[in-house]
Amino acid sequence: AQKITQTQPGMFVQEKEAVTLDCTYDTSDPSYGLFWYKQPSSGEMIFLIYQGSYDQQNATEGRYSLNFQKARKSANLVISASQLGDSAMYFCAMREGRWDSGYALNFGKGTSLLVTP
Amino acid sequence: EAQVTQNPRYLITVTGKKLTVTCSQNMNHEYMSWYRQDPGLGLRQIYYSMNVEVTDKGDVPEGYKVSRKEKRNFPLILESPSPNQTSLYFCASSMVRPDGASGAEAFFGQGTRLTVV
Numbered sequence: 001a002q003k004i005t006q007t008q009p010g011m012f013v014q015e016k017e018a019v020t021l022d023c024t025y026d027t028s029d030p031s032y033g034l035f036w037y038k039q040p041s042s043g044e045m046i047f048l049i050y051q052g053s054y055d056q057q058n059a060t061e062g063r064y065s066l067n068f069q070k071a072r073k074s075a076n077l078v079i080s081a082s083q084l085g086d087s088a089m090y091f092c093a094m095r096e097g098r099w100d101s102g103y104a105l106n107f108g109k110g111t112s113l114l115v116t117p
Numbered sequence: 118e119a120q121v122t123q124n125p126r127y128l129i130t131v132t133g134k135k136l137t138v139t140c141s142q143n144m145n146h147e148y149m150s151w152y153r154q155d156p157g158l159g160l161r162q163i164y165y166s167m168n169v170e171v172t173d174k175g176d177v178p179e180g181y182k183v184s185r186k187e188k189r190n191f192p193l194i195l196e197s198p199s200p201n202q203t204s205l206y207f208c209a210s211s212m213v214r215p216d217g218a219s220g221a222e223a224f225f226g227q228g229t230r231l232t233v234v
Contacts, residue, residue, distance in 0.1 A: 035222060045207060045225035091159070104150065104175055105209075105223060107160040 003027065004092050004108035011113050013082045020067070021077040021111045023092030032096040034075040035105065036066065040088040048090075051075060082115045089113075119144045123208050123226035130198055130233055138193045138229050140208030146224075147213045149191040150175065151183065153204040154228075160207065166191055167213065198233040205230050 005024045013019040025034065036048040051059045051066045059066045067076040079086055089112050093105040121142045130136055142149065150165035152175075162175030166185040180202055182194040191210075195202060211223040 037225075043205065043228045043230070045209075045228070047222045047224065050222050093160075104162045104165065105152075105160070109157065109159045 002108075003096075003106040004094055006090075006092055006108035006111050008111045009109075011111055013079075013113065013115055015084060015115055015117050016081055018078060018080045019082055019113065021079070021090050021092075021113065023075045023077065023108060025073050025075060025092075025094045027073075027094065027096045029096040032094055034066070034068070035093040035095070036064070036075075036077045037091045037093060038086075038088045039091065039110070045091075049077065079113075084115050084117065087113060087115045119224070121208055121210050121224050121226040123206075123229050125229060126227060127230050128232070130231070132199055132233055133197050136195050136198060136231075138195075138206060138208075138231070140191045140193065140226055141189050142191075142208075142210040142224070143189065144210060144212075144224065145188065146210035147188070148223075149185065149208065149210045150223075151181070151191070151193045152207045152209065153177065153202075154207065155204050163193070163206075198231075200233050203231060203233050 003026050032053045034051045038046045038048055049059050049061045049064045049066050051068045058068050063080045065078045089110045091110045092108040095105050124139045147168045151163040152160040154160045161177050163181050164175055164183040166172045169188050172183050172185055206229045208226040209223040
C-alpha cells in the first residue's frame with residue numbers, strides 16, 4: 001500500500017501568491033517523521049522542512065511551513081509569497097518505526113509546481 | 118561546506134561492465150543510503166548503512182552491492198549492469214536521531230544519471 005500520497009501531479013501558482021501542496025500518509029506507528037524535499041530541474045534533492053510525529057507545533061522554515069494535521073494524517077506544505085525559483089518538483093517523504101533500524105524514507109510520487117510571472 | 122558528493126554525475130556504460138558510483142560525506146553522519154529515482158515510481162531505497170561495516174538491503178537491492186569500510190564513504194557497486202538499472206541514483210546521509218529530535222533530515226548528493234545500453 002502507498003505510504004505517502006501526493007494527489008496533485010502538477011500545480012500552477014502566480015508569483016507572490018501562496019500555494020499549498022498536499023500530502024497524506026499512512027502509518028500505524030506512533031513514532032514517525034515527515035519531510036519535504038524540492039527537486040529543481042537540475043536534479044538535486046534539497047531538504048526543505050521536517051515535522052516529527054510528537055511535535056506539538058507546525059514546523060516553519062522561512063517561507064515554508066508544514067500544516068500538520070495528525071488525526072487526518074496529512075502534512076501539507078505551504079509556500080508563502082511564491083518566487084519563480086520555486087518552480088520544481090516537490091516530494092513528501094516519511095520515515096517510520098524505530099529510529100535505530102532501517103531509517104528508510106518513503107517518498108510520494110511528487111508534485112510539479114510551476115510559478116508564473 | 119557540509120555536503121554529500123557523488124561521482125560521476127553522468128555515466129553511460131554497456132551491459133555487463135562492472136561499475137562503481139562513489140559517495141562521500143563530510144558531516145560525520147552515521148547513516149548513509151542509496152536510492153534510485155524512476156519516472157512514475159518516485160525514489161526507492163536500494164541499500165543502507167547504519168554505521169561502519171553495518172549494511173542492509175532496502176526495497177530494491179537486486180543487482181547492487183555496497184560496502185562501508187569508512188564512515189564517510191559508501192560506494193554503490195553494479196557488478197553486471199543491465200538496462201533496467203538505467204536510472205537516477207542518489208546517495209543520502211543523516212545523523213541517527215529519534216524522530217522528533219533535530220538534525221533528522223537526510224542530505225542528498227547531486228545525483229548520478231546512469232544509462233546502461
